[in-house]
Amino acid sequence: MKKKVRFILLCSTLVGLLLAPLAQVEAAPPGIHTNAVGASLIDVESGRILYSQKGDTPMRIASLTKIMTAIIAIEQGNLNDKVKVSKNAFGKEGSSIYLKLGEEMRLHDMLYGLMLRSGNDAATAIAEHIGGSIDGFVYLMNEKAKMLGMDHSHFTNPSGLDEGEGHRSSPNDMAKLTAYALKNSVFQDIVSTKLKKVPNPNEAWDYSWLNKNKMLSLFEGADGVKTGYTKLAKRCLVSSATKDGHQLAVVTLNDPDDWGDHARLLQYGFTYYPLQTIVRKxxxxxxxxxxxxxxxxxxxxxxxxxxxxxxxxxxxxxxxxxxxxxxxxxxxxxxxxxxxxxxxxxxxxxxxxxxxQSTFSFQQGEAYKETLLSHYGYVFRVLVRELFMISESEWAD
Incomplete structure (x- = not known):
């Protein structure tokens, strides 16, 4: 009888040991498939990467580049400044908002053309205005990338055009950048706008820019951020959405079904990684x-x-x-x-x-760096402009 009891207890223990890891597996979020070559899903509040596919692999990012262009312009520029369209910006190849040579537009307005219509002419004009030249602005882009811990990124232009080699970022790096940028209320307002009208000095009617980001209409709660495409990069997309105060962002690179994948990834994040309050002030x-x-x-x-x-x-x-x-x-x-x-x-x-109240952080020491950049931002911008400034005669050509 004792042997029978011991046998039953032994069986029960073995069953318990076998089922314990099984229960842990069942509690973990299920896998999810995308059609993208590279992808990343991030929680905006905390910066936690919730899903990653080739997350640290540098890839072409096309006009997703303009997320970096926009946040630098917002942080380093005066939104009421007039940005003048140079010969270099006028008629820039690729997507455009059709700015005229010598036209002047308020920086804040031009940022809408940059982000809603992906204007390469706007990207060039903004870069020259903020950095003094394209080289000056690219320097700012790469310094910002270092500050954010974007270790797998290198920028060579403000638009994302396939100009030369070396312009790359990774899905996780772009997720970090996006989460950082969405903390800025000006940036968030711009990328969540579906339609923007801006005064047009050349015509009797206003510029009217419809946001290319279809996720704003396809997914409930969508509130940003940027589309991208070149022949080499293929379809690229960053989107964000907020549900009950919980904001997520998705990055896909080279994805033929980006709209569908983004909807699935956003829903996956909201379902399996709900935002939970750990402590309160x-x-x-x-x-x-x-x-x-x-x-x-x-x-x-x-x-x-x-x-x-x-x-x-x-x-x-x-x-x-x-x-x-x-x-x-x-x-x-x-x-x-x-x-x-x-x-x-x-x-x-x-x-x-x-x-x-913010919990947002990428790595140790970044809050201190951000404070320094904020405090000395103006001086830094002036120094860069002096280093890379093009002459007045070159500007007028």
Missing amino acids: GDAVEGTTDVVSRNFSYPLAEGEAALVKRKVTLADPATTSYRLGERGTLQISLKDAIIGTIPLYEKTSPLLQSAS
Whole structure:
């Protein structure tokens, strides 16, 4: 009898061991197929890559390049500046908004022509205005790529035309860039616009630009961002959508069924990686009088919430950060990978009211770099323009 009981217990244990990993597999998101050569799905809030196919392989990106062109222009330029159309910009090959030689247009308006109609003439005019020359602007593009951790990207022009060799980016790099750009309200407003009318100094009627991005009408909640095509790059697309405050972005490169693939990938992300709040601003830290300084949300697949760990590190009273009001940090990790670090303040600290709500970060140290670029952005732009500035006579030709 005892042997029979032991046998039953042994069988039960074996069944349990066999089913345990099976349950874990069933909890994981299912696989998904795309027709793209390269693809990436990213959560905009956190920067987490949710799906990747040849994610770090450099490829041609066609007019997806203009995402970089637009965000640099928005950050480094004055949106009310008048951009003059040079001989180099006038009649630029490929897609165009048909600007006239010597025409002047407000930078903010020209950015709509750049992003909605993919105007290569607009890209060239904007690049010359911001960087002083194409070379000057390309320098800014590659510096920005380095700052964002786009390690598999190199830009040689502001439009994405197949001009020479070396103009490349990867699906994951473009996803990072897109998530970063969508944090900018001006950029978000532009790429979510379906139709834009802009004053036309050459005619009695306004320019009227219809957004080429069909995802804005095909997918509920779609709110950006850019189409692209050249003979060598084939069909390229970046799209974004927001559902209940959760924003995702998709990149596909060389994809003959991009509209369909983007709809499937966006739905896949919303279904299997819902955005979950891990901590809220003001949450108390056990054993202290300190509280969390901001909300922190992260997209988690089924079962991943149990794998999230929290680690509190209190600040040394002798440090500068402590004197400035910070009382420590809350480090959040998933599967031993750090996904967020949040400053802690005393509950009554006035700094708590002004603490950032953003959870967006690509890599350690980037927030500091971004602050420096913001502070010295104007000086940086002036120096670059001086280095690469074309002469007034060349501009007038």
